[in-house]
Structure formats: structure tokens, C-alpha cells
Amino acid sequence: MRNLAIDAERLWGEIMETATIGGTPKGGICRLTLTDLDRQVRDWFKARAEKLGCRVTTDDMGAMFARRAGTADVPPIAIGSHLDTQPTGGKFDGVLGVLGALEALRTLHEAGYETYAPIEVVNWTNEEGSRFAPAMVASGVFAKVFERDWAAARQDRDGVTFGEALEAIGYRGLERCGEHPLSAFFELHIEQGPILETEGRDIGVVEGVQGIRWYEITISGQDAHAGPTPMERRKDALVGVSEMVLAVNRIGMSNLPNACATVGMMQVSPNSRNVIPGKVFFTVDFRHPDAGILQKMGESFKAECEKIVKTRKLEMDFQEIWYSPPVKFADDCIAAVKKATDDLGFSNRRIISGAGHDSVYMSRVTPTSMIFVPCKDGISHNEIEDAKQTELAAGCDVLLRAIIERANAV
Numbered sequence: 001m002r003n004l005a006i007d008a009e010r011l012w013g014e015i016m017e018t019a020t021i022g023g024t025p026k027g028g029i030c031r032l033t034l035t036d037l038d039r040q041v042r043d044w045f046k047a048r049a050e051k052l053g054c055r056v057t058t059d060d061m062g063a064m065f066a067r068r069a070g071t072a073d074v075p076p077i078a079i080g081s082h083l084d085t086q087p088t089g090g091k092f093d094g095v096l097g098v099l100g101a102l103e104a105l106r107t108l109h110e111a112g113y114e115t116y117a118p119i120e121v122v123n124w125t126n127e128e129g130s131r132f133a134p135a136m137v138a139s140g141v142f143a144k145v146f147e148r149d150w151a152a153a154r155q156d157r158d159g160v161t162f163g164e165a166l167e168a169i170g171y172r173g174l175e176r177c178g179e180h181p182l183s184a185f186f187e188l189h190i191e192q193g194p195i196l197e198t199e200g201r202d203i204g205v206v207e208g209v210q211g212i213r214w215y216e217i218t219i220s221g222q223d224a225h226a227g228p229t230p231m232e233r234r235k236d237a238l239v240g241v242s243e244m245v246l247a248v249n250r251i252g253m254s255n256l257p258n259a260c261a262t263v264g265m266m267q268v269s270p271n272s273r274n275v276i277p278g279k280v281f282f283t284v285d286f287r288h289p290d291a292g293i294l295q296k297m298g299e300s301f302k303a304e305c306e307k308i309v310k311t312r313k314l315e316m317d318f319q320e321i322w323y324s325p326p327v328k329f330a331d332d333c334i335a336a337v338k339k340a341t342d343d344l345g346f347s348n349r350r351i352i353s354g355a356g357h358d359s360v361y362m363s364r365v366t367p368t369s370m371i372f373v374p375c376k377d378g379i380s381h382n383e384i385e386d387a388k389q390t391e392l393a394a395g396c397d398v399l400l401r402a403i404i405e406r407a408n409a410v
Contacts, residue, residue: 191374
């Protein structure tokens, strides 16, 4: 075990290779879940795993499991993340977790190292939630947070359902999602924030994930001509929403240092330059590691919105579509990551994830932890997302050592 190390050049090469599937002119990736590009990268992953002698299975939410047998017939240790991206995503978010896991498996295979428990690499479906909301929907079904039929009925902005898109790419498996026993789950990921880089640390030992609340709000006023309609007679939905956007930012700033508050999507109708906007749809993302504060952020925002629509004579449809409570990962898995990091001599710190991950839901059904590595300037969900080859390799080596220890302790 002490002599095992992943091939950093090979890991980097495969990340760059898969980045061409849906690659964008600015160097990022647009590989939305359950599109043909997603099918292509799934085919690539399946072929590479089978080349290592892994048995690849798929459940009815499209989650893929590539199993390397252990010496005992016990539930496997799962490692992985996701291969779908944001519309203007980077090359490392999610991808590192799957390809790093595959590289760890390949290292064990080439060394002829046998583990007591089997090890599986997992590719979760629709982690990003950018095409089908909410995020992490397959791992959510796996953990019985969502019903499978409900998840399959989620629609994208064009009215295509998750279930239809899954059937179209040919990746709906026979196994019922969630009926796949696991002994533990580890996820390698870029931090997606600036803390590790700022402090000069190699590894983040992730202890948990902050809570998240998602809202969808539609504000309705009245379409009218931009010229003849007096200012005092207008029911301008966009003006009302503009005040709400400022309220979102104000609520985030008033709950520092741990709060995050974002308006990430907006659709203005009729979206014509000489028509007063009569309807606006927008989304709000609130995050905080304290469940009570997170709830108060949402309540404060709704109260602000109610005041605004009353003052401006607008109408409102306000929906909370998703709540992910704050998560504490398993002590034994955290300890395995910490020990692996210390044994390898990497500088590290304990950290709370600011982003949601499939590990959030997996922690409900199996012992779970995560490994973070730095990313340049803490930027993610962006085509300029970047990371160093040496730092990615360090995280992958920590993953390898952690899973060996956990697989032999089952």
C-alpha cells in the first residue's frame, strides 16, 4: 500500500480527453445531463471501466456503477461523482471525482492489489440540476429523498421530462434506484471556493455540507407599451423583481460570514425592448450551515417580496422547490481521509463544503466523506475553471489510500 501511487499524467490526460466531449470555445464544457453528449461521455466511461475488468451496471435513474471485485462478497466501497456539467461549466467539477476514482481503480488493477470489499466507481445522473431541477436528483432517489416517478417527471425548460431524456440516450437500467447496498461512499472534488488556495493547503478534509434552499418565483404585472403608458400607471414586473434581487443580496450580507444568497436565473416576458415587462420568472439560492438561520433567510425574503408586490400592485407565485439540510459526514470516513492525508505528508485543513454534492444524499444511507483539492482563484461553474495537475494527483492519492483502508476494514 505504501508504494501505491496514481499516474498523474494519465489522470490529467483523461480529464483533457473527456473535456473535448461538449468542449466550448473558451475551454470549458457544456455537457448537460441526459443529452447526446452525456451519452457519449457515459459510453467512454463504460468502455474504460470494462477494460479494467469491471462489471458495469446502471439503475433506473441512469446512475452507473463500475465494480471491481473484492476478496469477500460484501457491499462495496463506492467512489465517484458526476460527468454532467453546467451550460458554461469547467473541466474539473464532477469530472475529477469520476476520473480520479477510475484512476484509483486502475492503480489497484495494475498493482494486482486485492481489497477485502469490492470497490465501485459511480457516475451519478443530473448532479448539477441545470437542466432538470432539483440538483442531485439521482442520488436523491437513491437515498429515498425523492420518489422515482416524481423525479422522472421533472421537466426541462423545453418540456422534455427526465424520464424521456433518459430513455432517449439508452441509459435507463433495470435495477431499481436505491436497491444497491454500499459500505461507504467517498467523493473527490475541487473545492469550488478560494479557501485552500488562499491558505496554501493541499487537501480539504470535508466534514460536512451547508444547507441549501431553492426558490422559484413568478411575478406578474401587466404588459403595456413603453411609450404611451405613464410611469405612475405601470405594473412593471421587472421593477418589482429588481427590488427583490437587491433584497436577496441584502439578506445574504446581513448573515455573514457563512451565508450565501444568489439569483442565478431570470426570464423576462415578453422580453421586447418597447414593452413594459408583464411577467418575470426568477430563482433564488440561499445557503448556510445553520438550519435555523437558513430558514429565517427564506422567511425574511418572502416577507420582503410580499411587501413589494403589494406596493407595486403586482401578483406573486412563490415556491420553495428544494431544501437540503446541513450535513455532517461520518466520523470514521473523515478519519480515513485525514489519516491518508497525514500519511502522505500533504498540508490540510478541515472544511465545510459550500456547494451541494451527491455526498449530501449518500450520507443518509451510508457512511460518507469528501476530499477537496484547490482550484484556481476558487472559481467554478465557469469555463475558466482551472486546477493544477499536481494538486489533482494529490487528491487522487489521498482517495486511493483512504478507500484501501476503508475497504479492508469492512
